[in-house]
Amino acid sequence: MNISSDHAVLSQLRQGLAEGLAAADGRLPAERDLAERLGVNRGEIRKALAVLELEGSLRRHVGRGTFVTRTPPRRGLPDVAEVANTTSPPEAMQARAILEPELARLAALQATAAQIAELRRLAVAMRGVADWASYEALDYRFHELIAEAAGNRLLMEVERLVNGVRRAVVWGHLALRPIGPSPDYHSFDEHDAIVAAIARRDRPGAAEAMRRHLDSTAQALAG
Template sequence: MRANNEVLEQLRSWVTSAELREDGRLPPERELAERFGISRAELRKALAVMEAEGGVKRHVGRGTFLLRNELVQALPLAVDIASRTSPPEAMQVRLIVEPEIARLAALKATSAQIAHMKELCAQMRASRTWSEYEDLDWRFHNLLAEASGNNLLVELQRLVNGVRRAVVWGHLAKRPVGPSPDYHSFAEHDALTEAIANRDRRGAAEAMRLHLNSTASTMLDEHA
């Protein structure tokens, strides 16, 4: 199922600036299709792409909801870069950027940010679907960047996270219903959060490096 690029760009642009309800719910499909002068089938294809990218979430019987404005704003550039990026290239950049983010987070994270990291770790363990897990993982890694105290790293991480998500999402979506209870990232996220909480800069950077290498190995095994 392939969405028309022009329709996607129009929808992304509208969602970014639209005044939506407090819960982020988009207008009904019929209304959106009429607004853009397209069929509901074309609209559903575009919404499916945006859901895979993490911009919106569709709930049967309830409607389609915007997840986060900053995520949607990052999508056009991230998706464009992702179209020219392989999973190994995305991982190479993560290995350069994210250990340093973790090191800075161990130095500068507030107690509230650390508490939020622990909360996200618990929520990831309770994820019932890969879509739910991926959304929480996105938030976790962006939170680490925010905890670094470096605004440029925050924006860079959002872009890298968006590219990573667009590059690997199609593969993730084909996995079983959700992560297994012993999924390796759970313990790795816990270890990373513990190192940050202990203000262990070297340990945090190494924990992130181990986590990314483990993730890369899993991806290679599943593509083999």
């Protein structure tokens, strides 16, 4: 998909939000319904939704759906759609490889007990999902929470941009099973190792566990 078509879908969604596309409780129609309504595929809808979520216009709740937020979008962020459409999947993974091991290292120093407990909960929840959309939402939150736990606001904002871009450009290129992750999906044990290192305050171990996880993801992307 090219830049002009990405912007077209994003513009259509923004117009729909302004015209009352969401239900009274703020819930958006399902991705399949949005795709049919706009005449595009679900991958294009998912990329546009990821941009709107990163901007703060939407919030996804696993098992409940996607909702319009009541708070105004964050200002001052780069044009995420433009960044996503000029970034290749390998570039997104390179950025993650530079940033996320250091965030894991900092999280091992700074994370609160509540944040560690939530990381554990997310890791367990990912093992129980039945579809890739649910896994993707939990995985996004898992990596976002590590950035929050690192305790550096500037790095957290950079990670939100990187995480949003990789969500838009990497997921569609991974060779995924038709339904959802298999019981032995590589990321499950890798996430557990990251959380375990953070919990025991092992900064080098947390960075290395994150690096191994990203290496595995990059290999899956290449394959």
